[in-house]
Amino acid sequence: MSQALPATIPASLFEQRADAIADAARELSVLGWTPATSSNFSMRVDADHAAITISGRHKGRLGRDDIMLIDLDGNAVGTDARPSAETALHTQVYRRWPEMNAVLHTHSRTQSVASRLFAADGAVRLQGWELQKAITGYHTHESVLEIPVFPNTQHMPELVARVDAWLDAGKPLHAYLIDGHGIYTWGRDMAETQRHLEALEFLLDCELDLKKLRAS
Amino acid sequence: MSQALPATIPASLFEQRADAIADAARELSVLGWTPATSSNFSMRVDADHAAITISGRHKGRLGRDDIMLIDLDGNAVGTDARPSAETALHTQVYRRWPEMNAVLHTHSRTQSVASRLFAADGAVRLQGWELQKAITGYHTHESVLEIPVFPNTQHMPELVARVDAWLDAGKPLHAYLIDGHGIYTWGRDMAETQRHLEALEFLLDCELDLKKLRAS
Amino acid sequence: MSQALPATIPASLFEQRADAIADAARELSVLGWTPATSSNFSMRVDADHAAITISGRHKGRLGRDDIMLIDLDGNAVGTDARPSAETALHTQVYRRWPEMNAVLHTHSRTQSVASRLFAADGAVRLQGWELQKAITGYHTHESVLEIPVFPNTQHMPELVARVDAWLDAGKPLHAYLIDGHGIYTWGRDMAETQRHLEALEFLLDCELDLKKLRAS
């Protein structure tokens, strides 16, 4: 492993995070949500650092060597490896919410298609689905779960600014879509984050199916 | 295992039920019908008791410790664990039909979407499908298989009352959908119940596909 | 095994046929084409006998004890087991074509839905698909592959008569659908029959997809 660690981070801690990321990535790859080396994943290591996937690797076959340490400004720490191009979207989560410890970004067909379909509306609004209760803080199908769709760009600061603007307007945010691209979601630990992602994919799938059927 | 058993229930009997529930749950989880810790499953243990899944567990990884004993009023017996929030819908089946011994509640995408689509009609009416014969008591594709769709609520007594009203009106009932939620079905043993569930999912899938195609 | 064999049929021959049927059934079950104990399969054993699945068994878990011997009038030979209710459709193939040695009847969602959709037309007509060449005798995508759809009935002699009428009219027949039910296809050996079934499912899937898309 070409990853050197700061004295304050024990190897066992970094390895635990790397293994948790690789395990989650393998499950998501089998589902087909990480096509053609897309998608990226991270976990917080401590108040100032996160572990994140190195750019361009096949997400179904990650090992510890495919995960690297960064600081919360997105700089590589103790390695020459290049973090994902979208690292700034991960560190934004860790900086804004001290209680959040994992971020998953996937790229399923449903996520890509839903983002295109609802891009003009600026958001997908979900209501009436029992599974909304799988998102932490939701206790009834009668609530509205709003997932913004931001325009895609190859320039990350634009996206960071859009997320900040949404949050600074005081709106709740548990996940967001990027147009033609995929989804970002997070949670207090990897299990909660995976549950959020699984529920969001299910809800988007249901919403698209219902749209097709209601038109018929 | 923190489950104490009444003297009248041998450990081997409870364990047989717990294992049968865990095995069925694993198969249903692989099919994607239990997303994000949703769904619940039970089996009758004797005239006064049932074994049921503990609330909130991942349905693909259930062990004996994830199953608990309840009486037919839905009270925990010999454990501090909390049964599924929807326990009253399971015990209703065991109280009304002494010959029924297993209840499966799942939450597939097809079940969720079909329930939304047919909620206004109050029921899905299936006719002309050979697979209707997989439901006990049906011998020809010419019969009508009616599956009511009840409004969703977080208050279980309302749902119990709707099921009672349907049955007290003398209508046949082999399964029901809850709007935006999922399906309940039951049988004399786990194999029959699994056959019912598999056939119902297939029939709902076919009905939705046909609706999309007939519109085109 | 409660199957007694005539002196002219060696045990090894019957067992080879039973194993080939069970292997094919397992593959088809994994694909979801045999829901809820539906579907039935057979192979010719000699000029006067066939091996066929016993009624009502789970098609993903067949062993030699789930296969029985019949004569070509559909009578059980050397066993008290009950053959599939649709045995007459299998024996019809073996009686009309001495060169045919395997019959597969499955019940996939696509087969069920396509049969309902094209029932009024009396047939599905496929043209322009390269995979039509997977059906023995077809050498170009420009040919027309016609698959009749017969009305469903619980009375087998009606179906036998419809198949006979089609063939007696001199029309080619490689497979047929039964409305709301499934497909029958056959071949000179199990490999050819499986290739036919796989190609037909693919072609029906494509035809339904294209119909949905052309309407949009």
Add this chain to the structure above:
Amino acid sequence: MSQALPATIPASLFEQRADAIADAARELSVLGWTPATSSNFSMRVDADHAAITISGRHKGRLGRDDIMLIDLDGNAVGTDARPSAETALHTQVYRRWPEMNAVLHTHSRTQSVASRLFAADGAVRLQGWELQKAITGYHTHESVLEIPVFPNTQHMPELVARVDAWLDAGKPLHAYLIDGHGIYTWGRDMAETQRHLEALEFLLDCELDLKKLRAS
């Protein structure tokens, strides 16, 4: 192995190519992209030779004996085996681009349906999808990725001429569809070629889904 090799090609080189082809074929077969013995695969061996699948084999169970050597005019070298009927489309790639070392031709349902749907337009034009960046040379979702759809024919020289005409007109080409048939794509090594194929299938899937949904 009935494959004799020219003195200039070590057995280990041919075997490496054969194993890489068989491994890729197995993965593509599991995805259902090679139905009923369709599809064919090749890799360059040296400046004058390629290894290619023998005609008509089941693509999920290829071994070294199912791969043969050809020269770049499509003639068998050191074997009596018959190469795929579509060999000329593989050798065309190796002759036109010295840097290309692998060609994959599959036959998924999505590829078949998309080719029929867009045949009249002569091409599928993809824009706005982040995953376009998985095709070598594409760096933004704002670019247009054009995949021509050529008419199907059982006469290969016609197809070769259409590909040549497209390229001679100076248009970029990373893959092409054949109407009612499937896709061809290539790359500098097998990993790049598999990434191209995976991304193209995903993009075609998304485009078809979006078309269905935009109509609703």
